[in-house]
Amino acid sequence: ENTLQSLLAELALNRLDIVLADGPVPPSLGIRGFNHSLGESGISFVAVPELAVTLKANFPASLDGAPLLIPSAINLLHVRLLQWFDKQNIHPLVVGEFDDSALMKTFGQAGIGVFTVPSAIADEVVSQYNVQIIGSTKAVREQFFAISAERRISNPAVVAITESAREWLK
DSSP states (O other), rough: OOOOOHHHHHHHHSSSEEEEEEOOOGGGGGOOEEEEEEEEEEEEEEEEEHHHHHHHHHTTTGTTTTTTEOTTSSSSHHHHHHHHHHHHHHHOEEEEESSOOHHHHHHTTSOOBEEEGGGGGGHHHHHHHHHHHEEEEEEEEEEEEEEEESSSOOOOHHHHHHHHHHHTTO
């Protein structure tokens, strides 16, 4: 995990075969890369059972004032979430912003706050982190792209990754 600009620079230098990202290569970066859409998913809000039980009943309004862990501003989901909260007139208490999604899940598992995951993997996160789903929305979508230095992906490992991801995100 790193900024998209840093990862794309590594891709351009052939130090990486592929970059998995939440958006396509921005034209403003001036780095050549080919976008391969993998799919998209709505998001689910999850928390430890003690917190989830108090927030499930009136979702999403129950998130007003609730402690929230969110991706940092380098993640496109950051802006999408804040815009969605604005439209819903919901003002959660942001208690942490994370560049590392695994670290965010660990803080969520410790009960620090509610966090979001792509709905496509919500059941796995629930099982692995002992959390519960509070609610979900399709109004905020997380997109997934494989970015490569080549127009057509030929590396067998990268082909397997992208095909598996597309199947998983159907």
